Amino acid sequence: MTGTVYQKYEPIFFQSIGNPFIFRCLDGVLIDGNDKGISKVVYRSCNGRDRLGPLRMSDSTWLTSEMQNPLAVGQYVNNCSNDRPANVCYQEFDVPAGFPVELKQYLPNTTYSCAQQRPLRCVVLVALRDVRQGEELFSNYYTVVS
Numbered sequence: 001m002t003g004t005v006y007q008k009y010e011p012i013f014f015q016s017i018g019n020p021f022i023f024r025c026l027d028g029v030l031i032d033g034n035d036k037g038i039s040k041v042v043y044r045s046c047n048g049r050d051r052l053g054p055l056r057m058s059d060s061t062w063l064t065s066e067m068q069n070p071l072a073v074g075q076y077v078n079n080c081s082n083d084r085p086a087n088v089c090y091q092e093f094d095v096p097a098g099f100p101v102e103l104k105q106y107l108p109n110t111t112y113s114c115a116q117q118r119p120l121r122c123v124v125l126v127a128l129r130d131v132r133q134g135e136e137l138f139s140n141y142y143t144v145v146s
């Protein structure tokens, strides 16, 4: 999932109103992948905040209408049904400390707060079968992990 990463205690109330793009991780971390409205403003702000010299620490091209970043497709995944079974599932992933800094500009996630240094939470899509070009992506929105 693309978007702004919120710790459990960080304020997301206004961003969450009528927002179907919020992904909840197992530990309660929330990722807001909405590319419109206040969610977009917050993401852009965090994306502009975090830099190392000329390098940005996250990608913001997914907020535009042109798809440029193949790592930013999670927000397009629809919910599966009996007729249209899941062809992808989610895997939560914390970006390791040694991740190359020059590659961070391609990660479509940013942290809401920069006060605490935590690994950046990402959620990657894992194909459950071969997925052809142009095929619609489906996951199970209501996966219960026990």
Ligand SMILES: C[S@@+](CC[C@H](N)C(=O)[O-])C[C@H]1O[C@@H](n2cnc3c(N)ncnc32)[C@H](O)[C@@H]1O
Residues within 6 Å of the ligand: 020, 021, 075, 076, 077, 078, 079, 080, 081
């Ligand atoms: C995370 S978005 C998925 C991407 C969305 N379809 C889009 O084009 O931006 C979630 C929203 O997509 C729609 N959606 C998801 N699964 C769907 C399905 N199986 N059939 C119809 N609409 C669906 C619902 O409106 C839902 O609130």
